[in-house]
Amino acid sequence: MITHKKLLTRLTVVLWIELVLALSVLGGLIALNIYHEHAQIEANERDRLITQANVISKNLAFQFQGANQALLAIIQEIPEWKHQQQVATKRLTTMASTMPGIRGFDVFDADGTLIYTSFPEYLGMNFSYRDYYQTARRVSDPDRLYVSPPFTGMSGNYILNLTRIIPGKQGEFSGIVTAILDPEYFKPLLASVLYTQDSRSSLIHSKGVLFMSVPDNGLKPGTNLATPGSFFTRHIQSGKAVTVFSGQLYSTRQQRMVAQTTLAPGDLKLHSTLMVAVSRDLERIFRYWYENAMIQIICFSIFALFTFTMLFVFQRRESKHARMAAEHSHALFQSEKLFRSTYDSAAIGMALLGLDGRFMQANRALCHMLGEDEAALCQKTIQQITHPDDHQLDHLLLDSLLTSQRDNYQVEKRFFHSQGHTLWVLLTYSSIKDEAGQLQHFVVQIQDITEYKALQEKLQKQANQDFLTGLPNRRHFIQEANIALARLKRRGGAIALLMIDIDHFKKINDNYGHQAGDVVLQAFARQCQTQLRDIDLISRYGGEEFAILLPDTQKEQAIEIAERLRTTAANTEMHLGNHRALHLTISIGLAATSDTSTSLEKLLVKADAALYHAKQSGRNAVSVAQADAP
Numbered sequence: 001m002i003t004h005k006k007l008l009t010r011l012t013v014v015l016w017i018e019l020v021l022a023l024s025v026l027g028g029l030i031a032l033n034i035y036h037e038h039a040q041i042e043a044n045e046r047d048r049l050i051t052q053a054n055v056i057s058k059n060l061a062f063q064f065q066g067a068n069q070a071l072l073a074i075i076q077e078i079p080e081w082k083h084q085q086q087v088a089t090k091r092l093t094t095m096a097s098t099m100p101g102i103r104g105f106d107v108f109d110a111d112g113t114l115i116y117t118s119f120p121e122y123l124g125m126n127f128s129y130r131d132y133y134q135t136a137r138r139v140s141d142p143d144r145l146y147v148s149p150p151f152t153g154m155s156g157n158y159i160l161n162l163t164r165i166i167p168g169k170q171g172e173f174s175g176i177v178t179a180i181l182d183p184e185y186f187k188p189l190l191a192s193v194l195y196t197q198d199s200r201s202s203l204i205h206s207k208g209v210l211f212m213s214v215p216d217n218g219l220k221p222g223t224n225l226a227t228p229g230s231f232f233t234r235h236i237q238s239g240k241a242v243t244v245f246s247g248q249l250y251s252t253r254q255q256r257m258v259a260q261t262t263l264a265p266g267d268l269k270l271h272s273t274l275m276v277a278v279s280r281d282l283e284r285i286f287r288y289w290y291e292n293a294m295i296q297i298i299c300f301s302i303f304a305l306f307t308f309t310m311l312f313v314f315q316r317r318e319s320k321h322a323r324m325a326a327e328h329s330h331a332l333f334q335s336e337k338l339f340r341s342t343y344d345s346a347a348i349g350m351a352l353l354g355l356d357g358r359f360m361q362a363n364r365a366l367c368h369m370l371g372e373d374e375a376a377l378c379q380k381t382i383q384q385i386t387h388p389d390d391h392q393l394d395h396l397l398l399d400s401l402l403t404s405q406r407d408n409y410q411v412e413k414r415f416f417h418s419q420g421h422t423l424w425v426l427l428t429y430s431s432i433k434d435e436a437g438q439l440q441h442f443v444v445q446i447q448d449i450t451e452y453k454a455l456q457e458k459l460q461k462q463a464n465q466d467f468l469t470g471l472p473n474r475r476h477f478i479q480e481a482n483i484a485l486a487r488l489k490r491r492g493g494a495i496a497l498l499m500i501d502i503d504h505f506k507k508i509n510d511n512y513g514h515q516a517g518d519v520v521l522q523a524f525a526r527q528c529q530t531q532l533r534d535i536d537l538i539s540r541y542g543g544e545e546f547a548i549l550l551p552d553t554q555k556e557q558a559i560e561i562a563e564r565l566r567t568t569a570a571n572t573e574m575h576l577g578n579h580r581a582l583h584l585t586i587s588i589g590l591a592a593t594s595d596t597s598t599s600l601e602k603l604l605v606k607a608d609a610a611l612y613h614a615k616q617s618g619r620n621a622v623s624v625a626q627a628d629a630p
């Protein structure tokens with residue numbers, strides 16, 4: 001079974017995995033975008049560099065073709081000059097001046113001696129040591145245009161020549177004719193393709209010798225670039241007309257992108273050629289891309305950090321909430337457990353009632369008290385187990401809860417046990433309301449007070465009873481007599497009061513003992529009781545004095561009763577045990593009235609006075625009090 005804690009941990013891990021995956025995807029897309037931008041910038045730059053290199057190449061090719069045509073024309077014209085130096089010089093000078101980029105023309109004989117030239121000051125000098133002469137003589141191909149490696153000319157300038165062989169009549173080597181290229185012409189050409197400050201274009205002889213660079217990068221013309229691994233070498237080795245390389249330059253150690261083209265002017269056959277290199281600084285090419293990429297990476301890192309932090313904070317808060325909820329739930333569980341155990345094991349009966357009085361829950365003590373199980377009790381209402389005599393009171397009090405006049409009340413009432421007998425219970429009702437104050441249920445606490453009630457009844461009885469004779473005592477007599485007088489006041493009629501005193505009772509005590517006196521008192525009480533009606537009330541009023549209240553009794557009728565009591569007492573032998581017996585007499589004072597406004601005090605005073613009169617008249621007599629004067 002998965003615990004709540006394990007489930008939370010699993011959810012936490014899943015969220016982290018999901019976040020990492022989402023960030024990985026986002027990061028991947030950003031990386032792809034950065035890579036794509038890099039590739040696009042690189043491709044665009046390659047295209048631009050190639051285009052610029054091609055512009056120079058085409059221009060040079062055109063230049064080479066023009067120079068080649070001029071050389072062929074000079075070869076054609078040489079026989080016509082017939083060693084006339086001035087004619088040749090004029091012709092060569094004129095041709096050089098009409099051709100842009102050509103500084104002059106020289107014609108050498110087979111030994112390398114300058115025989116015609118546009119620079120007459122060098123006539124007759126031998127230049128057979130020059131590379132262009134030696135290469136042309138060695139190769140001796142009349143169909144080729146020889147491109148010399150750059151060299152320092154007689155004027156001190158760094159130049160290069162385009163050379164053709166002058167073939168003899170049998171095709172043998174008869175000398176060379178060269179066009180001296182003007183380096184100053186190439187500088188604006190190379191500069192014309194530079195489109196940014198970091199752009200640079202160069203011309204390199206195919207043997208690897210640098211001819212010129214624009215702008216000057218500090219690398220000396222004549223530097224050999226044909227070193228292993230250099231971009232020049234890699235271009236030559238590739239055999240391609242156009243290449244582009246990026247990285248560190250062998251020559252300057254700079255990081256650049258270089259487009260190189262090999263000059264190939266149409267169907268012109270060349271021996272050696274020139275390479276055009278146009279390059280840009282890599283840092284400048286990718287500066288914008290780099291800044292943009294850094295912004296994206298920083299933004300992504302901040303976003304990732306933010307989401308990690310947010311998730312961390314969120315999960316900490318969630319886990320704190322979960323911990324608090326668990327603690328709360330544990331506390332609630334403990335509290336409910338404690339309540340349930342208190343509720344179940346309480347000595348007092350407890351129940352939850354619906355508003356209609358139906359039992360919803362009942363604890364063990366209540367079930368035990370009523371002799372029902374909880375399920376059976378929950379089929380009943382509290383009214384069903386209440387004694388009918390208590391229904392009215394119960395309804396009244398319950399109504400006061402339902403109408404919110406009060407929140408609780410306590411009542412003593414009777415319940416029916418499942419076996420039919422009644423129980424006295426002390427019942428406390430309490431309202432249970434919801435947060436809006438609406439009454440939802442009742443909680444009742446029920447205490448079995450049957451024993452207490454019995455004891456109370458017994459004590460009550462004892463409090464009202466004379467312990468010797470068992471007759472009501474004076475206190476109880478006064479209570480009941482007042483009730484009877486109240487009834488008289490309501491209904492009218494008549495009432496009589498007899499005050500009875502045993503004559504010379506002291507002598508009985510003295511002669512037979514106090515205990516015998518007690519026996520006489522008990523026997524006399526029984527004797528009177530047997531002669532009275534149920535509605536009559538006899539009490540031991542004190543000592544040997546008895547009071548009898550005769551409700552609904554007229555004076556005459558009362559006199560009859562009094563006389564009967566007197567004669568019975570006088571005529572009845574009273575046995576005292578030990579074969580002893582005696583006769584006693586009694587004196588009676590009688591007060592009777594039909595005055596509904598009379599009071600008990602008045603009646604007692606009158607009866608007492610009459611009793612006194614009976615005693616005074618010799619005892620064993622009934623004396624009737626005079627009626628009140630109208």
Ligand SMILES: Nc1nc2c(ncn2[C@@H]2O[C@H](COP(=O)(O)OP(=O)(O)OP(=O)(O)O)[C@@H](O)[C@H]2O)c(=O)[nH]1
Nearest residue numbers: 501502503504505506507509514515517518543544
């Ligand atoms: N044995 C017994 N004697 C009681 C009890 N209560 C009162 N007495 C006695 O009753 C006697 C009453 O005497 P008295 O008041 O002098 O009156 P008497 O002797 O009856 O004479 P008269 O009333 O004048 O006829 C006293 O001796 C009391 O002690 C009682 O509960 N038991």
